[in-house]
Amino acid sequence: MLQTHPSGGADQSQRAAIFAALGDETRLSLVAKLCGGQPYSISRLTEGSHITRQAVTKHLRVLEEVGLVRSMRAGRESLFEFNPEPMEEVKEYLDLVSKQWDNALSRLKAFLED
Amino acid sequence: MLQTHPSGGADQSQRAAIFAALGDETRLSLVAKLCGGQPYSISRLTEGSHITRQAVTKHLRVLEEVGLVRSMRAGRESLFEFNPEPMEEVKEYLDLVSKQWDNALSRLKAFLED
DNA sequence: CTAATATGCAATTACTAAGTTGCGTATTAG
DNA sequence: CTAATACGCAACTTAGTAATTGCATATTAG
Numbered sequence: 001m002l003q004t005h006p007s008g009g010a011d012q013s014q015r016a017a018i019f020a021a022l023g024d025e026t027r028l029s030l031v032a033k034l035c036g037g038q039p040y041s042i043s044r045l046t047e048g049s050h051i052t053r054q055a056v057t058k059h060l061r062v063l064e065e066v067g068l069v070r071s072m073r074a075g076r077e078s079l080f081e082f083n084p085e086p087m088e089e090v091k092e093y094l095d096l097v098s099k100q101w102d103n104a105l106s107r108l109k110a111f112l113e114d
Numbered sequence: 115m116l117q118t119h120p121s122g123g124a125d126q127s128q129r130a131a132i133f134a135a136l137g138d139e140t141r142l143s144l145v146a147k148l149c150g151g152q153p154y155s156i157s158r159l160t161e162g163s164h165i166t167r168q169a170v171t172k173h174l175r176v177l178e179e180v181g182l183v184r185s186m187r188a189g190r191e192s193l194f195e196f197n198p199e200p201m202e203e204v205k206e207y208l209d210l211v212s213k214q215w216d217n218a219l220s221r222l223k224a225f226l227e228d
Numbered sequence: 229c230t231a232a233t234a235t236g237c238a239a240t241t242a243c244t245a246a247g248t249t250g251c252g253t254a255t256t257a258g
Numbered sequence: 259c260t261a262a263t264a265c266g267c268a269a270c271t272t273a274g275t276a277a278t279t280g281c282a283t284a285t286t287a288g
Contacts, residue, residue: 007146013139020137024276025130032121035211037218043234053235055277062275076234076285084215087208094205097149101198104151138246157264169247171266176245190255190264 006096014066015093018086021066026051027059034069034082041077120210128180129207132200135180140165141173148183148196155191 021027030045042060046053060080063069067086072079135141144159156174160167174194177183181200185192 005146006149007143012142016137016139016142018137019133019142023130023132023134023137025127026276028126028130028133029121031211032119035120035214035218037215037222041234051276052278054279057235058276073235078235082215084212087211091205091208091212094201094208097145097201098198098205100149101151101196104149108151140246155264165246166248167265168249168267172246187265192265 006093006100015090018066018068018090021062021068022090024059024062026055027063030056030059030063031068031082034080035084037082039072039079039081041074041079043077045080120207120214129204132180132182132204135176135182136204138173138176140169141177144170144173144177145182145196148194149198151196153186153193153195155188155193157191159194 022031026049033045034040042053042057045060046056049056060069060071064071064080067083069080070083072081136145140163147154147159156167156171159174160170163170174183174185178185178194181197183194184197185194187193
């Protein structure tokens with residue numbers, strides 16, 4: 001049986017980048033707002049935040065670099081919208097890891113019940 | 115209809131910490147090895163790595179702090195094993211975000227098809 | 229046109245993280 | 259016992275990140 005090992009792939013660094021982008025509370029909040037479907041401008045996303053517009057902008061760029069959000073210019077404001085694809089990517093990875101773990105437990109159980 | 119919004123919870127920072135722990139290629143490799151079910155010592159985990167034992171140790175501590183691995187001393191070596199619980203936690207979160215997004219698309223579709 | 233709004237760019241500061249090196253200690257093999 | 263193995267601790271370097279501030283530019287409202 002061929003094991004699909006979760007360490008495979010040249011996109012390990014890509015996966016790590018996505019996780020890293022999600023590894024910040026501010027950016028998690030931004031994702032939470034944007035996954036509601038509506039695009040927001042930077043100013044709107046900064047409203048009610050304790051940090052400056054520039055800080056929010058930088059976080060948005062981090063999310064954009066890994067593809068979690070897309071941006072488009074609309075007049076004087078730049079709108080950001082959520083993009084789910086990278087999230088599906090890491091979800092598959094997490095499922096793979098869980099599967100590995102479950103298989104390991106099954107083998108252990110089978111061995112002990114021999 | 116009550117929306118379960120993914121920004122809720124005082125454990126946003128905990129979630130962010132788990133994502134951050136996974137946001138490093140070296141640590142992803144460690145998780146990949148350990149999710150196979152077998153515990154490994156630090157030396158074994160360092161074998162075939164381009165970084166030093168101390169660097170690996172630090173990464174293991176990061177993983178341990180968010181609960182992704184557990185460690186126990188066995189004689190002169192310290193064994194690390196995978197723990198899946200934090201991973202389930204973030205998987206649920208990702209599912210929630212995806213669900214929000216899908217709901218948003220559905221509402222948009224319904225609106226357009228009016 | 230003019231003021232207010234929304235943003236971009238650049239420099240700077242403070243902090244954190246990755247990784248190394250050196251050294252000391254505990255444990256086991258022979 | 260002695261040497262090799264496996265760690266832990268601490269100091270240090272380097273590089274990256276979060277966040278701020280100041281200023282310049284584009285766009286829209288009145």
